[in-house]
Amino acid sequence: MFVNFDTISDDAKVWIYPSSRKFYNSEIDEITEKVKSFVENWKAENPDFKASYKILHNRFIILTADDVATPLNNKDIDASVSFILELQETYKIELLDKMNVCFKQGEYVQYKDLKDFKKLLKNKALTGKTIIFDNLLTTKQDFENFWEIPIEESWYSRFLKK
Template identity: 30%
Template structure:
């Protein structure tokens, strides 16, 4: 299985910030180990907003310590770039009218749903996925097909 961790920034990243993140993550995944075994790690930055960190566990399994190392690194990236990557109360969605990617706090998103600006067909991002294989079909989904529906509909 290929595991994925999806981190959403609290704001859209600038080109130079993405370059910096890519440099940091490239160095990290090239040295990422679990109990002395090299992990087959990779990453991607999507939509100037999401960092996806991945590991092919068919080559070597991640451990609590190796996950802790990645979290520690991401917290350093947060500090360096003055961003937040661990705020699960931020909702990313595509505006129904324009398809533009937007970010809202949980309360703002609830208000958008109540006002009808967001509806059950609005595309949201399910950052809770853990398998890379799920990203293509289960990451960008209509609100009604996501865990968001239980909270907001």
Template identity: 35%
Template sequence: MSFSPQSRVWIYQSDRKFTSTEETEILNKLAAFTNQWTAHGNELLAKAEIRYGFFIVLTVDESQAGVTGCSIDSSVRLIKEIEQEYHVDLFNRFNIAYKVNGEVVVNSKEDFETLVNIKQVTPETIVFNNMVQNLAELETKWEVPFKNSWHSTVFAHLL
């Protein structure tokens, strides 16, 4: 199934890594959801994946049918159910994900700020920009060096 580069994406970042069992169960739930996801009765061309064990990525190709408020609400409900069932936080935008030696780490904004302060996070550290809007941005602007991300403007006073 090929998705247009303009397909919309939503990224939900967990505050901890899913276990392999959890990942399998969650992927099954997501697949069941995306297979029947509709907008005003029109089937949406959608897929869901988990990247790095931390990120749930929902993708919808709107070239066939556009996403509506109701269809977005139904996806948010599903994510909230996953959050409760697996005791994870998927909506905290103040948790910041970055890479250390190729491994994803998630920290609170305060802890991340400390790491920037003591130069454990450098301008070259790869951070995740979960505000990307579409598939093209996901591929090119999701994993970026700290110095090229919105994070660097938030923490500019520390650099």
């Protein structure tokens, strides 16, 4: 059952999918509708299942599911990955590449592969104060508290020159 994102338990699972490009304004409504439809129908046979989503910065799709009362199985996870793969194909974007880094530069969100990110740090184009998005978080509580943090406070800090 689709519920408001804020009502999902802090222990709920979260999946963060960063897009390789910003969603075009002409795509936002359609992507939002597709994501909402997926969430509404995900495990629809179980009325106790609660799930939600957010689309942030016109670049990130965040899915969350409270899997305490109704645990997710491999079929449920496969359904979500298949859905994300469909979005990738439809919109010609990358959403599953975990070897990329998203960070803020001014008001813009940048998406770089890890190699280019390391070069930016080495060349001091980014600092430890630069806000980074940790897209590897797995719970809603971590998402809400540690998704947008300075590089120096994230696991990416290992790439900063000491």
